[in-house]
Amino acid sequence: MSKKIAPSLLAADFGNLQKDVEMVNNSDADWHHIDVMDGVFVPNISYGMPVVKSIAKHATKPLDVHLMIIDPDRYIKTFAELGASVLSVHYEACTHLHRTLQAIKTEGMKAGVALNPHTSITLLEDTIQDIDVVCLMSVNPGFGGQSFIENTYQKITDLKQLIKKKNTNTLIEIDGGVNSSNAKKLVDTGADVLVAGSFVFKSENPTATIKDLKQTIN
Ligand code: DX5
Ligand code: ZN
Numbered sequence: 001m002s003k004k005i006a007p008s009l010l011a012a013d014f015g016n017l018q019k020d021v022e023m024v025n026n027s028d029a030d031w032h033h034i035d036v037m038d039g040v041f042v043p044n045i046s047y048g049m050p051v052v053k054s055i056a057k058h059a060t061k062p063l064d065v066h067l068m069i070i071d072p073d074r075y076i077k078t079f080a081e082l083g084a085s086v087l088s089v090h091y092e093a094c095t096h097l098h099r100t101l102q103a104i105k106t107e108g109m110k111a112g113v114a115l116n117p118h119t120s121i122t123l124l125e126d127t128i129q130d131i132d133v134v135c136l137m138s139v140n141p142g143f144g145g146q147s148f149i150e151n152t153y154q155k156i157t158d159l160k161q162l163i164k165k166k167n168t169n170t171l172i173e174i175d176g177g178v179n180s181s182n183a184k185k186l187v188d189t190g191a192d193v194l195v196a197g198s199f200v201f202k203s204e205n206p207t208a209t210i211k212d213l214k215q216t217i218n
Pocket of ligand 2 (some may be wrong): 008033034035066175195
């Protein structure tokens with residue numbers, strides 16, 4: 001299966017969101033990565049449902065929604081109605097993770113779990129069979145444009161081992177500080193999906209940057 005690129009719209013031009021969503025539509029990207037932050041789970045507020053609704057109206061590729069919010073169960077149905085294909089919740093924000101994953105699947109979405117940099121892969125031993133996508137945070141969540149944390153490679157190796165041991169089809173997604181210097185090593189280590197925000201949107205030619213990234217990893 002080809003390795004995926006998911007541009008993070010957090011780094012897009014909010015004054016002209018439609019244009020950036022269409023750029024992603026017409027690029028070699030695979031998913032639209034959508035970061036929802038509540039100012040409580042993370043020290044920043046990004047955007048909420050009305051903005052996600054506008055993105056969904058123009059997007060033609062699957063919506064990969066990353067919830068950086070406490071108590072995400074409250075909004076699972078809402079994000080399904082908004083058209084999310086993948087809904088990721090944070091391990092650290094879920095008291096009853098198994099129940100949350102079932103609720104996401106009941107709504108017809110793929111269930112994702114994001115892990116903060118300090119959260120060990122071993123904590124997924126008993127849920128990996130229920131997870132479609134594990135999103136490894138390679139920065140502390142809350143902001144775009146931060147530097148990649150090198151320990152992520154070890155986490156990918158450990159996660160890959162767990163996925164093999166349990167014989168699941170879980171995808172490994174990497175989120176934060178992804179660029180052309182670490183993309184190849186990330187997929188060679190076992191990543192399946194790379195999220196890239198600043199590296200794509202702050203580049204001179206985002207379409208060409210996505211194309212290059214996609215070629216680098218496939
Ligand atoms: C961080 C977000 C990321 C962010 C990545 O909390 O989850 O998706 O947009 O941005 P870059 O690629 O700039 O690190
Ligand atoms: Zn994200």
